[in-house]
Amino acid sequence: MIRVENLRKRFPGAPAPTLDGVSFTLETGQLAAVLGSSGAGKSTLLRCIVGLERPDSGELHLGGQAGLVFQSFELFPHLTALGNCVLAQRLVSGRSRAEAEERARRLLGDLGLADKLDAYPERLSGGQRQRVAIARALAMEPAVLLYDEPTSALDQSLRREVAETLRRVGALGMTQLVVTHDVRLARASDVVMVLDQGRVVEQGPPARVLDAPQHEATRRLVAQEQG
């Protein structure tokens, strides 16, 4: 379980806070989507959770580190799928090669890449590269996995695959928070949060939030999806 309490962040010189008292709780294994218009504070929220940004106040109860899957995946081109998943474990966690490889093989297999262990990134599809990046993040055993716009680097046909991948990762017991503009991805989540001007203005199951929005910000996002 992760708990975020009353996070506040105001950048120097900014006319208003970017995070204005954000609180929420995610149960272990839950997949949460954060929606919100541009500038709502979504990336800042992720950056605070992962420790790239320091909140002015508030509390984070993660029970471990947060892992971040970058939009552009950031795989090393000269390493295979397996090599990409082994390197950080060796460098950061100090695992033996055998242990790191064993874990990497298992996670890549869990994500449907058992036959791609020796493939270099240039030989993988966008969706496969993303799954390697996710396996690499999972290998570090984060308490929560965060994604910043995971569908925006992928073309339309691969976007559906992302929801499927995130569901798989959730089934492994990983808690996940995904920032997205993609309302369809939000529909595949367990819970949707809508951020507006640094506040969570709406939160609940996707069907409730997206089909019966109670806040103007949500209505705008849903209308954009349909338009």
Ligand SMILES: Nc1ncnc2c1ncn2[C@@H]1O[C@H](COP(=O)(O)OP(=O)(O)OP(=O)(O)O)[C@@H](O)[C@H]1O
């Ligand atoms: N390092 C910074 N210094 C000053 N202002 C910042 C900084 N980072 C973000 N902001 C401001 O905070 C606000 C929210 O930014 P943030 O990137 O969190 O929004 P977002 O919801 O992720 O938007 P988008 O969907 O466009 O990525 C913006 O007005 C932005 O200009």
